[in-house]
Amino acid sequence: MTVPTIALNDGTTIPQLGFGVFKVDPEQAERIVTDALEAGYRHIDTAAIYGNEIGVGKAIEKSGIPRDELYVTTKLWNADQGTQSAFDAIDLSLEKLGLDRVNLYLIHWPVPSRDLYLESWLALEQIRESGKAVSIGVSNFQIEHLEKIIAGSSTVPAVNQIELHPAFSQAPLRAFGRLNNIATEAWGPLGQGKYDLFDLAPIAEAAAAHGKTPAQVVLRWHLQTGNIVFPKSNSPERIAENFDVFDFELSNAEMTAIDGLDEGKRVGGHPDEVS
Numbered sequence: 229m230t231v232p233t234i235a236l237n238d239g240t241t242i243p244q245l246g247f248g249v250f251k252v253d254p255e256q257a258e259r260i261v262t263d264a265l266e267a268g269y270r271h272i273d274t275a276a277i278y279g280n281e282i283g284v285g286k287a288i289e290k291s292g293i294p295r296d297e298l299y300v301t302t303k304l305w306n307a308d309q310g311t312q313s314a315f316d317a318i319d320l321s322l323e324k325l326g327l328d329r330v331n332l333y334l335i336h337w338p339v340p341s342r343d344l345y346l347e348s349w350l351a352l353e354q355i356r357e358s359g360k361a362v363s364i365g366v367s368n369f370q371i372e373h374l375e376k377i378i379a380g381s382s383t384v385p386a387v388n389q390i391e392l393h394p395a396f397s398q399a400p401l402r403a404f405g406r407l408n409n410i411a412t413e414a415w416g417p418l419g420q421g422k423y424d425l426f427d428l429a430p431i432a433e434a435a436a437a438h439g440k441t442p443a444q445v446v447l448r449w450h451l452q453t454g455n456i457v458f459p460k461s462n463s464p465e466r467i468a469e470n471f472d473v474f475d476f477e478l479s480n481a482e483m484t485a486i487d488g489l490d491e492g493k494r495v496g497g498h499p500d501e502v503s
């Protein structure tokens with residue numbers, strides 16, 4: 229199965245479906261990422277703070293998959309924002325991953341109370357120039373944070389990775405992204421299991437109509453919305469299930485009904501508050 233790609237504003241492309249490893253136990257990460265690579269995923273989304281970059285790197289190495297067939301993202305943690313601390317942080321992430329470059333390096337949260345995100349962004353520009361990250365972007369940035377780094381640097385972020393699922397569909401940030409050529413990545417695409425999306429009528433009915441699971445319908449909604457998505461699962465069955473989303477299509481009516489589930493409710497922290 230070839231996963232569709234999304235073109236980023238720096239001339240690179242990213243597989244639209246990947247595998248996320250938030251809350252994947254560091255001891256289990258090698259096995260779980262190996263399961264994902266065997267299921268066909270070629271895009272892995274990790275972060276320094278997840279503590280599992282070593283396991284991710286071991287799975288990549290053992291897979292024997294050529295490096296240029298893999299897309300690896302990691303993230304600069306809040307405590308490492310700044311210039312030299314960002315340089316040190318990418319070096320440590322690369323060492324743990326066993327890689328000489330990541331495909332995408334993100335500022336994990338803006339942390340406006342520290343006001344270091346523009347300085348950190350300028351450091352990420354240098355990290356990209358050094359070749360340690362092919363593309364650079366941000367995560368959990370609100371419109372005002374994006375405006376500040378666009379105005380204060382010469383690089384528009386390639387992506388903004390934000391909480392996004394049918395109950396929190398982030399229309400204003402997605403529209404800002406479309407306007408400014410910033411791709412939207414959806415974290416918590418299944419509501420992190422904290423929100424019972426799967427029993428909601430538009431999702432359950434579409435699942436029954438297509439002979440797919442509610443999780444597959446939600447992932448299909450993301451793909452047809454244009455989001456980049458990387459569901460996490462510890463289970464080999466669900467890892468495979470979440471990859472099996474390319475043999476059906478939601479109708480316009482089904483998409484509209486799922487769009488109508490937006491309640492503007494987050495399952496995660498607010499970007500102005502997370503530090």
Ligand code: NDP
Pocket residue numbers: 247248249250251273274336367368389390414415416417418419420421441443444458459460461462463466467469470496
């Ligand atoms: P998800 O929305 O991917 O939900 C994961 C939960 O859903 C787990 O409890 C998992 O359980 C369950 N699940 C997975 N597949 C299925 C399925 N087919 N049917 C039923 N339940 C399922 O949440 P995440 O927070 O993990 O988001 C995805 C990724 O986004 C992260 O792993 C991370 O890479 C990234 N992220 C980024 C953040 C940021 O601040 N930038 C914040 C949070 C996440 P089980 O494991 O038992 O299958």
